[in-house]
Amino acid sequence: MVTIGDVARAAGVSRSTASYALSGKRAISAEVRQRVNDAVLRLGYTPNAGARALATSQTMVIGLLAQFLEDEFAPAMLEYMLGVSDTARELGYDTLLVTDGDGASALRRITDSRMVDGLVLLNVAQDDVRLPVLRAAPQPGALVGLPGDCSGLDVFDLDFEEAGRMMVDHMHRLGHRELILVSQPEHVVERGGAYVWRLQDAALQQARLRGVTLHAVFGESRQPAVGRSLHGLLDTYPDATGLLLNNEAAAAALPTVLHERGLTAPDDLSVIGRYSDEFARVFSLPYSSIESAPDRLGRMAVRQLVRRIESETGRAEPYVVRFVAPELVDRKSTAAPRT
Amino acid sequence: MVTIGDVARAAGVSRSTASYALSGKRAISAEVRQRVNDAVLRLGYTPNAGARALATSQTMVIGLLAQFLEDEFAPAMLEYMLGVSDTARELGYDTLLVTDGDGASALRRITDSRMVDGLVLLNVAQDDVRLPVLRAAPQPGALVGLPGDCSGLDVFDLDFEEAGRMMVDHMHRLGHRELILVSQPEHVVERGGAYVWRLQDAALQQARLRGVTLHAVFGESRQPAVGRSLHGLLDTYPDATGLLLNNEAAAAALPTVLHERGLTAPDDLSVIGRYSDEFARVFSLPYSSIESAPDRLGRMAVRQLVRRIESETGRAEPYVVRFVAPELVDRKSTAAPRT
DNA sequence: CAGATTGGGCGAACCGGTTCGACGATTCTC
DNA sequence: GAGAATCGTCGAACCGGTTCGCCCAATCTG
Helix, strand or coil, rough: CCCCHHHHHHHCCCHHHHHHHHHCCCCCCCCHHHHHHHHHHHCCCCCCCHHHHHHHCCCCCEEEECCCCCCCCCCHHHHHHHHHHHHHCCCCCEEEEEEECCCCHHHHHHHCCCCCEEEEECCCCCCHHHEEEEHHCCCCCCEEEECCCCCCCCCECCCCHHHHHHHHHHHHHCCCCCCEEEEECHHHHCCCCHHHHHHHHHHHHHHHHHHEEEEECCCCCCCCEEHHHHHHHHCCCCCCCCEEECCCCHHHHHHHHHHHCCCCCCCEEEEEEEECCCHHHCCCCEEEEEECCCHHHHHHHHHHHHHHHHCHHHCCCCEEEEEEECCEEEECCCCCCCC | CHHHHHHHHHHHCCCCHHHHHHHCCCCCHHHHHHHHHHHHHCCCCCCCCHHHHHHHHHCEEEEEEECCCCCCCCHHHHHHHHHHHHHHCCCCCEEEECCCCCCCHHHHHHCCCCCCCCCEECCCCCCCCHHHHHHHCCCCEEECCCCCCCCCCCCEECCCHHHHHHHHHHHHCCCCCEEEEEECCCHHCCCCCCHHHHHHHHHHHHHHHHCEEEEEEEECCCHHHHHHHHHHHHHHHCCCCCCEEEEEEHHHHHHHHHHHHHHCCCCEEEEEEEHHHHHHHHHCCCCCCCCCHHHHHHHHHHHHHHHHHHCCCCCCCCCCCEEEECCCEECCCCCCCCC
């Protein structure tokens, strides 16, 4: 292993001079700088990350906490992860991926041992047990997902309320007067998936405002329950002309269900979901949707996190809670209801 | 920040004694050990990862290189990643996720700076540019995916040849005599995705052996091309009674395509894919499939990697190339062809 | 009971970087 | 031309762990 000492010797200078020549933190003559750079190239020197972390107390690594819970739709999570990882790299940071079942203790381990300079938490719940740990940690943290208490943390999320209103308004404008909203499984809500009722409550309120009947129900997360549940809904509410999906698994299952019933969107039923464009392409989903912008959210979280890591004042700066405005991607799966 | 010096002082011993008490590498009296442990708990001590890495040259981190290339089916990759990450954690290692576009230089950065004790490469191509870098690295590496040259590395992959034969034999036994095999896009093959032609060649050979006509074609990776291409195939080979899919995007798109044509599996067409059970559930795919076992492969790779990291003899031990035997998961999407 | 062995603890060195203070040689200033 | 400021470099200390060698006391051996 080649150390900075080797470089210094090869360049005929002291270790400190070599260090300064590389970091540029003090004036060094052009000639010496050249000799040091040559030596680096010739010897193939790369600083030892552990040693540097010890000396500077900066690891240039950010921790990414992703929990894959039951009833959670894993592929959707991946998009957030990639947004985080790619953005981190652009900003000079590597990503430590933590998928522990026990998020709180994993978080403690990572932060206490100073493995990371900051943390991004995905899939944050209303009353997330990881948050007290994160607040107590010496590193700053950014969340993707809105918890009940945002204090001391930067928070990024889709504006699910607005998304709910948009779905209802869109259908209402087309002339629909009876809709079904399929949310995530009840289990997700019980676990604190606040975004589920944020969208649902706003949708219900907007429906009342517009004089639209909205049947809000919890969906399922896996086959064959998803399909059965969708069939059940369409049986129960035969007069509903529009379907709103805040549930990726239901969206993925819908093509088959519609096929089995001999229905077509938007001719027989208008459909609108809430998922990312990437998701729609990958899953071949032909339904219009509210863009959930996972890559953008991951990116925003990392940007803010790094800003905080690198700012002198650090945690003193005011914390932000920022919502991404939902946008409707039209895939022609909605139309005026059949009369 | 509480250091081992603080612990030692609180316990009334020297730093070295505290260290030995915690590591157990030398005999320490029960009484002192107790005092040290108490101090650890009272002060909330956690060793600094950087310092430990510097002293021991062990980071307890493994690097996970995942590349998300164009035409690659990202959700499938996630399962490998989780297999790796979860297994690493079970064995006491954290996971550094690297998703750089330029895998080779990212790999060099990670290895040269000694951020990791070993590496797992996903999605390994026939002539992967990352392999020379990995072989030159001081850390051991394990691959998921079979390259042309396996020397100096532990390699794990599905037995795609056997998978191809199984698909053909299964259909042949049911009485099918004309089949279509949809592979990944040609682009994937050109980039060195050897598994594509490993399955395809074996399937073609087996088809010849059984006297079955097999139309092997490259598929697409995205909508709407995937759907169009499937329609085109079914138009081109109207007498084919069975469909083999070595292409996740095609599998995900098939339900809609069959719906549009008014076909049902297995009544009108027998279908068999190659993907994981998890994938089938998440994507609501009703087709029988050859299990691709991504979690198992990730697990095997990490196990072997850690074994090598922790073995005294390290890279001297013989390297392994291990294939997972494909298994057919029956989802009732195949039957005897209509006469 | 002298001498060897063992158990338990300490001090110091080391891992590979960064950074502070000091210092000699120039250059600047009046 | 003396004193101050600047430039370029070096030595030493430090970050927070681990580990080697040594030493003292207690126990074991014959």
